[in-house]
Amino acid sequence: xxxxxxxxxxxxxxxxxxxxxxxxxxxxxxxxxxxxxxxxxxxxxxxxxxxxxxxxxxxxxxxxxxxxxxxxxxxxxxxxxxxxxxxxxxxxxxxxxxxxxxxxxxxx
Amino acid sequence: xxxxxxxxxxxxxxxxxxxxxxxxxxxxxxxxxxxxxxxxxxxxxxxxxxxxxxxxxxxxxxxxxxxxxxxxxxxxxxxxxxxxxxxxxxxxxxxxxxxxxxxxxxxxxxxxxxxxx
Numbered sequence: 001x002x003x004x005x006x007x008x009x010x011x012x013x014x015x016x017x018x019x020x021x022x023x024x025x026x027x028x029x030x031x032x033x034x035x036x037x038x039x040x041x042x043x044x045x046x047x048x049x050x051x052x053x054x055x056x057x058x059x060x061x062x063x064x065x066x067x068x069x070x071x072x073x074x075x076x077x078x079x080x081x082x083x084x085x086x087x088x089x090x091x092x093x094x095x096x097x098x099x100x101x102x103x104x105x106x107x108x
Numbered sequence: 109x110x111x112x113x114x115x116x117x118x119x120x121x122x123x124x125x126x127x128x129x130x131x132x133x134x135x136x137x138x139x140x141x142x143x144x145x146x147x148x149x150x151x152x153x154x155x156x157x158x159x160x161x162x163x164x165x166x167x168x169x170x171x172x173x174x175x176x177x178x179x180x181x182x183x184x185x186x187x188x189x190x191x192x193x194x195x196x197x198x199x200x201x202x203x204x205x206x207x208x209x210x211x212x213x214x215x216x217x218x219x220x221x222x223x224x225x
Contacts, residue, residue, distance in 0.1 A: 034214075036216075046215060049213050088152070095157070096214060098153075100150075100151050
């Protein structure tokens, strides 16, 4: 079982819609959870961090964490074509472990 | 804030030579710096963790004599790929954190694309 799992996608949504990205992790002792965005050929850019159960909102982004279900999600409201990229879920389990990423396509 | 730079952004070298990559935190002091490698179509894999003034901690399977890491100050870490071979061609990315350990936010540099011919 992979330590951090994401659906590779692509997830395709129309411009202005809500994009929902999901991630599960295997280590119950994980304490910190992050979402990064990576454009092709570029390095990851931190979008959100979440450390406790529940929702955390930052502008159009909402991260959701459910430690009992070992599940993290990222919602992007009013998604824009410029946000088409690979979204990486990362979890700390002694070290930062990345999922394979979900490719998001926001179509104009 | 939290800007990390890397130099060079890309480098081509011949097999058997060494290449040094620099990672700098520009507007904060980085207690911990991390080095990752990313092969095409794959996710980032941690190579090593370094704290200023101490020896780096390497991940299993990463040769510490091949990938030399120096973290001489709170704003600079270097990765030297010694005796590079074509299989070392990859995207090398550093990150920095203001706190010790990996539980805190890491800010990534723009990456260095290494091609070994």
